[in-house]
Amino acid sequence: MDRLNCSADQLAQYFGSNTTDAAAAASYICGQFAAVSNKFIDTGYAVDSTYLLFSAYLVFSMQLGFAMLCAGSVRAKNTMNIMLTNVLDAAAGGLFYYLFGFALAFGSPSNGFIGHHNFALKSIPSSLFDYSYFLYQWAFAIAAAGITSGSIAERTQFVAYLIYSSFLTGFVYPVVSHWFWSPDGWASASKPDNLLFGSGVIDFAGSGVVHMVGGLAGLYGALIEGPRIGRFDHSGRSVALRGHSASLVVLGTFLLWFGWYGFNPGSFTKILNPYSSGSYYGQWSAVGRTAVTTTLAGCTAALTTLFGKRFISGHWNVTDVCNGLLGGFAAITAGCSVVEPWAAIICGFVAALVLIGCNMLAERVGFDDPLEAAQLHGGCGAWGVIFTALFATKEYVNLVYPGQPDRPYGLFMGGGGRLLAAHVIQILVILGWVSVTMGPLFFGLHKMNLLRISAEDEMAGMDLTRHGGFAYVNHEEESNKPGIQMSRIGPSVQS
Secondary structure, X not given: OOOOOOOXXXXXXXXXXXXXXXXXXXXXXXXXXXXXXXXXXXXXXXXXXHHHHHXXXXXXXXXXXXXXXXXXXOOHHHHHHHHHHHHHHHHHHHHHHHHHHHHHHHOOOOOOOOOOOOHHHOOOOOOOOOHHHHHHHHHHHHHHHHHHHHHOOOOXXXXXXXXXXXXXXXXXXXXXXXXXXXXXXXXXXOOOOOOHHHOOEOOOOOHHHHHHHHHHHHHHHHHHHXXXXXXXXXXXXXXXXXXXXXXXXXXXXXXXXXXXXXXXXXXXXXXXXXXXXXOOOEHHHHHHHHHHHHHHHHHHHHHHHHHHHHHHHOOOOHHHHHHHHHHHHHHHOOOOOOOOXXXXXXXXXXXXXXXXXXXXXXXXXXXXXXXXXXXXXXXXXXXXXXXXXXHOXXXXXXXXXXXXXXXXXXXXXXXXXXXXXXXXXXXXHHHHHHHHHHHHHHHHHHXXXXXXXXXXXXXXXXXXXXXXXXXXXXXXXXXXXXXOOOOOOOOOOOO
């Protein structure tokens, strides 16, 4: 917020000749004026910081949504395990993002590839960001880790969760967020000059940065582990291993929906930013529009999935609808701030088709993801990146990313193909980066027998063999069955 200026010398000349001490009077008035101006500035910082903190709390509430969604999507014998991994995603991610991740992502000044200042929040707060910004970005980092945990559920050793979650939140994800979100990043749309194709990548809230990274990491984990026992029969046909609670799936979906209003609109990080002073139209309007586009994309994807799956399977399946809804959210996340509401409907419609197609392909090739996380976040996230390059409007792009009046915008909106070229590069570099980091990590864990649990543990359920008992009381008697004992925690021998 700009400071209002008052000059005592200029003000004194307007006092009449009867004024005893015009200079003193002018100085007093200007001093009061400066105090009022400072209060307005303080209020502006407080309003923006409160908005960002509230958005961070909303994004963090998505962890509860992830936990409930994951718990409902797995079988009852693995409920305790998957909920514990969600807790540890947040806990381990908090420490590693504090020590390394935030500095690698946003530490400034830095080069285009990686940040190298502000480790362990040194020299923060600063003129660039306060503690609230760290909290908001940490909530994003652990969301990426939570996506990956769903792909490898029901068959992964506990130590592998700790290792991959720490590595993803402390290094892999921060580097990607530096590239596309830091003002120093080589492909950032917020870069002051030398923009990629004159545009940079407009991935506003992270269809690529968050969802593709988490989804691709889960893809590699699930591919290297292989499918759960019984997921495909001897002839390779798909066998449904349904989650044990549709109620938890729906609860988790609504919690994620609620949290997405911090994920997308909150990515403005400020709300008190007028486009022209004294006008009803400002960044607060863009925040509202972003919430509307998010809503419309999710609703459209849910309905498209409902009727699409009804046509394919002959059933009205609530779990499929929930996943379709989340796929629409993942897709609109990149362009939520720069597209018209009607375009969001197109985004959600295509996102549902992408999700259905990815799931059909996964079954055909024998890929097993209990939560469809790789397909949902990876596939729909990639579509969201392309969608933004096609439908971003000139007006909204210039308002959200000011300073470059000739910045390219959506191809279908008359903005040419430069933004699309930048977004294709984003997809390719994210695919390459996750491949050379998370792929070798999961492969190394597999070779050291630290990735997948034994067949005996998988059949009995990890709640019993690794966590001391089932999550539900009505299963307590099964813990006393002969021949089933809690396993020693450590590397398992592959059967």
